[in-house]
Amino acid sequence: xxxxxxxxPSGILSLGFGRPLRLALPIVATLSIIAPLAWLWQxxxxxxxxxxxNMGYPDYGVGAMTDPDGSGHGGHMQGQMGGQQMxxxxxxxxxxxxxxxxxxxxxxxVTRQQMLTVGGQPIRGFxxxxxxxxxxxxxxxxxxxxxHLHNESVADGVTLHWHGVDVPNxxxxxxxxxxxxVPVGGEFIYRFVADQAGTYWYHxxxxxxxxxxxxxxxxxxxxxxxxxxxxxDVTAVAHTYGGVRTINGKAEDLHMLARPGQRxxxxxxxxxxxxxxIWTGGPYRLLAVDGTDVHKPTDVSDRSVTLxxxxxxxxxxxxxxxGSAVRVQLSKATAVIIGPPGADAPVxxxxxxxxxxxxxxxxxxxxxxxAHPTRxxxxxxxxxPGFVKGxxxxxxxxxxxxxxxxxxxVVREGEVVVVHIKNHxxxxxxxxxxxxxxxxxxxxxxxxxxxxxWVDSLNVLPxxxxxxxxxxxxxxxxxxxxxxxxxxxxxxxAHLMYEGFDTPYRIAGPSDNQxx
Amino acid sequence: xxxAYKVLAYLxxxxxxxxxxxxxxxxxGLGKWVEGGGVLDKAAMESEGTPFPEVPGVIAHGxxxxxxxxxxxxxxxxxxxxxxxxxxxxxxxxxFVLVVVQTQLGGLGHDFPLAGALHGLNALALFGVALYxxxxxxxxxxxxxxxxEARTAAPV
Numbered sequence: 001x002x003x004x005x006x007x008x009p010s011g012i013l014s015l016g017f018g019r020p021l022r023l024a025l026p027i028v029a030t031l032s033i034i035a036p037l038a039w040l041w042q043x044x045x046x047x048x049x050x051x052x053x054n055m056g057y058p059d060y061g062v063g064a065m066t067d068p069d070g071s072g073h074g075g076h077m078q079g080q081m082g083g084q085q086m087x088x089x090x091x092x093x094x095x096x097x098x099x100x101x102x103x104x105x106x107x108x109x110v111t112r113q114q115m116l117t118v119g120g121q122p123i124r125g126f127x128x129x130x131x132x133x134x135x136x137x138x139x140x141x142x143x144x145x146x147x148h149l150h151n152e153s154v155a156d157g158v159t160l161h162w163h164g165v166d167v168p169n170x171x172x173x174x175x176x177x178x179x180x181x182v183p184v185g186g187e188f189i190y191r192f193v194a195d196q197a198g199t200y201w202y203h204x205x206x207x208x209x210x211x212x213x214x215x216x217x218x219x220x221x222x223x224x225x226x227x228x229x230x231x232x233d234v235t236a237v238a239h240t241y242g243g244v245r246t247i248n249g250k251a252e253d254l255h256m257l258a259r260p261g262q263r264x265x266x267x268x269x270x271x272x273x274x275x276x277x278i279w280t281g282g283p284y285r286l287l288a289v290d291g292t293d294v295h296k297p298t299d300v301s302d303r304s305v306t307l308x309x310x311x312x313x314x315x316x317x318x319x320x321x322x323g324s325a326v327r328v329q330l331s332k333a334t335a336v337i338i339g340p341p342g343a344d345a346p347v348x349x350x351x352x353x354x355x356x357x358x359x360x361x362x363x364x365x366x367x368x369x370x371a372h373p374t375r376x377x378x379x380x381x382x383x384x385p386g387f388v389k390g391x392x393x394x395x396x397x398x399x400x401x402x403x404x405x406x407x408x409x410v411v412r413e414g415e416v417v418v419v420h421i422k423n424h425x426x427x428x429x430x431x432x433x434x435x436x437x438x439x440x441x442x443x444x445x446x447x448x449x450x451x452x453x454w455v456d457s458l459n460v461l462p463x464x465x466x467x468x469x470x471x472x473x474x475x476x477x478x479x480x481x482x483x484x485x486x487x488x489x490x491x492x493x494a495h496l497m498y499e500g501f502d503t504p505y506r507i508a509g510p511s512d513n514q515x516x
Numbered sequence: 517x518x519x520a521y522k523v524l525a526y527l528x529x530x531x532x533x534x535x536x537x538x539x540x541x542x543x544x545g546l547g548k549w550v551e552g553g554g555v556l557d558k559a560a561m562e563s564e565g566t567p568f569p570e571v572p573g574v575i576a577h578g579x580x581x582x583x584x585x586x587x588x589x590x591x592x593x594x595x596x597x598x599x600x601x602x603x604x605x606x607x608x609x610x611x612f613v614l615v616v617v618q619t620q621l622g623g624l625g626h627d628f629p630l631a632g633a634l635h636g637l638n639a640l641a642l643f644g645v646a647l648y649x650x651x652x653x654x655x656x657x658x659x660x661x662x663x664x665e666a667r668t669a670a671p672v
Contacts, residue, residue, distance in 0.1 A: 026597035033594060123565075213564040243565025245555070274558025309559070333555040383623060385586070394582045394619065426626035428558060462627045484562060 044387035046404055049509030052177050052495055059407035061375040089502035092178050095169035095476050097191045103146030105139045112153045118241040119251030125214035132215030133237045133249055141197040141225050147190040149182060157181030161205035163310055164291050164456045166435050167192040169476025175206035176505050176513030177477055197224035198291025199267040199312040207514045209485040217271050230265035232258045238330050239271045245333040256338040260321045264338050266328050267314050270307045273484040275459050279304040280317055281327045281348040288314035295451035296362040303355040308459035309430035310483035358443055361451025370441055370469035374415035383425040388491045396492040403491025411472040412499050421466040432457045434478040438468040457483055477501050489516040517598040518657045524592040525650030531585050532643040538573040545570020581622055589615040601656040607649035614642040
């Protein structure tokens with residue numbers, strides 16, 4: 001048309017296809033960007049009601065390298081399982097404590113949605129029996145605990161999960177997996193035998209991110225059949241309400257009376273979303289981790305303990321004989337101060353070194369042989385851009401995939417399972433497997449040499465790898481998720497299921513079950 | 517389309533400036549809070565509330581960096597296909613690549629703090645490139661106004 005257009009005919013455009021091509025190319029280029037995004041977006045959406053059974057993909061793991069009975073050949077087990085005639089599924093609701101056995105301890109818990117006053121600040125939160133944390137439940141090892149949950153006013157509904165207790169599956173309190181969320185006016189009865197002595201806690205597993213942050217939680221202590229060796233037993237539930245650090249719901253140090261020379265057991269529960277450091281003024285012993293005793297703990301000085309989110313640790317300290325108090329720092333912000341009336345102790349500086357549980361205490365038999373696992377899984381945590389539930393963002397991935405395309409780890413009862421956790425996501429993750437305790441075999445390839453280090457909540461730092469093992473001895477369908485509950489709500493949730501199990505419950509659906 | 521391109525490119529540059537501002541605002545607030553005896557660890561950081569008033573700075577940094585800026589860069593790339601200005605696509609691609617590198621460096625900085633230093637350096641590169649992309653479009657638009665059927669227009 002003009003001299004300009006004639007001056008620059010080039011390539012294919014000069015053959016007369018110019019105009020359509022010039023129009024088509026940008027559109028094709030745009031579509032080549034938009035179409036994959038649109039596909040990823042629709043692929044990330046979840047139905048209005050769905051079963052965890054249909055979530056993600058089954059991961060049958062890798063069989064043992066050496067097969068004791070010689071029936072398998074190692075490698076992937078999918079073929080073996082797929083080829084079998086499946087009996088009708090067992091339901092998670094069948095997995096209960098002996099229904100004919102009367103309860104030894106009965107507790108009634110009433111949940112409410114209300115304003116709290118923490119450190120003088122009004123906080124929108126939740127209470128159990130009128131307080132946050134709720135009442136501490138104490139039982140003796142072997143007792144059958146029966147908890148009647150009544151939801152008075154929590155609009156989203158509630159459940160109670162017994163964090164760290166390997167309860168029968170139907171009692172696990174996961175909305176949409178093991179029960180429906182209890183609506184306002186509703187009730188649910190939890191029954192389980194408290195057969196592991198130790199420090200645990202309970203919290204809602206319905207819309208758990210805001211509900212736990214808002215204080216719908218409490219402590220559960222299972223005392224051993226024999227008396228504990230310490231003269232004073234202190235529980236310290238650490239929780240941050242709207243930015244305010246507290247111990248047992250109070251934004252101040254916790255003072256406990258004890259006589260000089262007395263030994264004190266301090267049970268610390270971290271109910272927050274991130275790890276905290278604990279250290280003391282004098283020497284201490286780490287008696288238990290996540291409800292399991294450390295074998296032959298020794299005195300520790302000038303080292304802090306890392307307590308991961310959801311984790312518990314029992315420390316033993318001694319009240320000084322000089323009339324002063326002993327101080328247990330729960331982060332720099334709060335402390336437990338134990339001693340005679342009016343006694344205090346200076347704030348000990350935060351140690352730079354950390355107690356390494358990989359080499360603490362003395363070895364003891366595990367009760368199973370993790371060197372010959374029946375099944376091995378990968379749980380690789382990453383972070384990448386994509387869509388989760390239709391929302392664009394940079395999300396946590398499990399084995400490279402985003403929620404809901406996450407693995408369903410499939411096991412059979414009695415199997416020895418090894419999980420290789422690898423965190424290349426750039427953030428710390430407190431990994432929590434429901435219904436089981438796992439023993440740490442190695443970290444970053446370095447084998448454990450100390451006491452068996454049993455956990456239900458494991459602090460996995462960026463760049464770390466952990467090899468952990470457990471025995472599949474509690475059939476059902478169990479969450480295996482990050483206990484930074486914000487991360488869980490962002491899709492960092494996988495499940496462990498026993499072959500042949502099913503759940504009648506649905507995520508979302510009429511009860512609006514939202515476990516995260 | 518050219519106006520959209522220009523605006524998007526300038527928005528990316530402006531957002532980079534905002535990113536620097538909110539981050540330093542946050543760090544300054546953190547420093548003041550620590551001076552006053554405040555404690556910040558992961559548990560405090562992850563709690564629902566804001567321990568000190570400048571916490572929204574780091575939240576804004578995350579939202580901007582993970583959502584808004586990548587979104588703007590992607591839009592810029594798409595718009596660039598339609599501008600019919602030589603080099604517009606190339607510079608939109610460079611902006612997009614720098615944004616991707618920037619988010620990666622930002623994430624990597626959690627593992628390797630030195631990557632955070634590169635994150636700061638790359639921010640300057642992104643700021644400069646986005647500004648340049650916008651400015652050269654303005655130049656191209658001005659040229660097109662002078663010569664309505666300029667060589668980059670679409671006639672046959």
